[in-house]
Amino acid sequence: MQLNSALIKTTTLKTLFLIWESFRSSLNALKSNLLRTILSLLGVTVGIFAIIGVFTLVDSLQNGIKKSLDFLGGDLIYVEKWPYGLGGDYPWWTYLNRPEASFAEFKTLEANLDNQSSIAISAVKDGVTFKKGSNSASGMVLLGVSYQYDQIMELNMQEGRYFTQVEADGGRNVTVIGHELSEQLFPQGDAVGSMVTLRGHRCKIIGVLRSEGENLFSFVDKDKACFVPFKFFTKLYFVGKNGVGPSIAIKGFDTDPGLMNLEGEVRGVMRRLRGLRPKDDDNFAINRPEAIAGAIDNIFAVLSLAGGVIGFFSILVGGFGIANIMFVSVKERTNLIGIQKALGAKRFYILFQFLFEAMLLSLAGGAVGLVLVFGLTFIPISGLELGLSFGNVMVGLVVSSIIGLLAGVIPAAIAAKMDPVQAIRQ
Structure with missing residues (x-):
């Protein structure tokens, strides 16, 4: 029993040693033809760069858009005039004729919904100008919101506070401003407690939001946003039909x-408020943020597929290049293969020697492609943060390995099956 165990151990060690020798031989062969090696791996480099570059760009775009849409919140439904997607054969003008959501409907929903944990109404106006003395900040976003809005959306306060119930219900002239607006009008950092002028109305700043940075597609850029009580907003802008359309956001329970x-x-509740009969269609939209996320996922799935197909053909060309070089390499070393087999080299030793050579070529090309993609992530792109994920790195290495294996298996098999006498004669 001990003799068999020792024999197995010896055989295993010998096999591992021969595999290691095959690896060293393939590495030396690549070093001896360095220029050819570099030219051979370029095809795989271009292929991996194309595939992983597309995947990285698509992933970064997808993450950037979803981050921008975080403003819509999660686990919410919205009551609005327009649906997020106009589908089917429903005439668009029927949406146009719908009434806007109203403050009265918001209050009724707030009082009658048992399954809501918080509810808020909001209205948005772009391109607003704020003034502080002789200074002004243009292109800002003004949001009129109700008291529970900070429970619906995450508002990270840098300093100060949010509205109180009394301030919100009374439509007081108070405001919470974004970081960029604060820096433009109050570079010394003394925003809280100061006054700004908005469409002729003086507002007291009670809070400043923490900076969130630039988003790729900003639905609402909080850094440029200013929040005021909804009732105060209605003093500045007309809300309703032919005016600013409000939105009612409702958050549910985890249960x-x-x-x-x-x-x-x-x-x-909405059908009852609107006086709709059982056969009447809804004249309001109940929207979900995940509908937008789902549409984005579908779009980027198609883009990933298209990019993957293009990259696949690129790397396929690289694989053919490696296979061609491996056939040439087998032809050049036919005499050496014959000598090795005459001296007792096993078939798997010859087989692994050429397989390792092909896989090393492919992996080196793939690694260079990944390095180039990683270099792309340092190129600054406005609003887009490029990042090479671990998953994409693994995809690149696995694809490189498979291409090397497929490109080298036939030349390696031909070399392993050679007759030593005929090989030496050549």
Whole structure:
């Protein structure tokens, strides 16, 4: 029993040693033809760069857009005039004729919904100008919001506070401003407690938001945003039909998966408020942020597929290049293969020697391609943060290995099957 165990151990060590020798031989062969090696791996480099570059760009775009859409919140439903997607054969003018959501409907929903944890109404106006003495800040975003808005959306305060219930219900002239607006009007950092002028109305700043940085597609850039009580907003702009269209955001409970109970309750209350008969279609939209996220996922899935196909053909060309070089290498070393087999080299030793050579070529090309993609991540792109993920790195290495294996298996098999006598004669 001990003799068999020792024999197995010896055989295993001998096999591992021969595999290591095959690896060293393939490495020496690549070093001896350095220029040819570099030219051979360029095809795989271009292929991996194309595939992983597209995947990295698509992933970064997708993450950037989703980050920008975080403003819509999660686990929410919105009651609005327009749906997020106009689908089917429903005439668009029927949406146009719908009434806007109103403050009265918001208050009724707030009082009658049992499945809501918080509810808020908001209205948005772009291109607003704020003034502080002789200074002004243009192109800002003004949001009129109700008291519970900070429970619906995450507002990270740098200093100061949010509205109180009394301030929100009374429509007081108070405001919470974004970081960029604060820096433009108050470079010394003394914003809280100061006054700004908005469309002729003086507002007291009670809070400043923490900077969130630039987004790729900003639905609302919080750094340029200013929040005021909804009732104060209605003093500045007309809200309703032919004016600013408000939106009612409702957050549900974790015990209501998919918010199905909340949606059913909202639909029932809204239909009753609008006086709709059982056969009438809804004249309001119940929107979900995940609908936008789902549409984005579908779009980028198609882009990833298209980019993957293009990259696949690129790397396929690189694989053919490696296979061609391996056939040439087998032809050049036919005499050496014959000598090695005459001296007792096993078939797997010859096989692994050429397989390792092909895989090293492919992996080196793939590694160079990944380095180039990683270099792209340092190129500054406005609003887009490029990042090479670990998953994409693994995809690049696995694809490189497979291409090397497929490109080298036939030449390696031909070399392993050579007759030593005929090989030496050549």
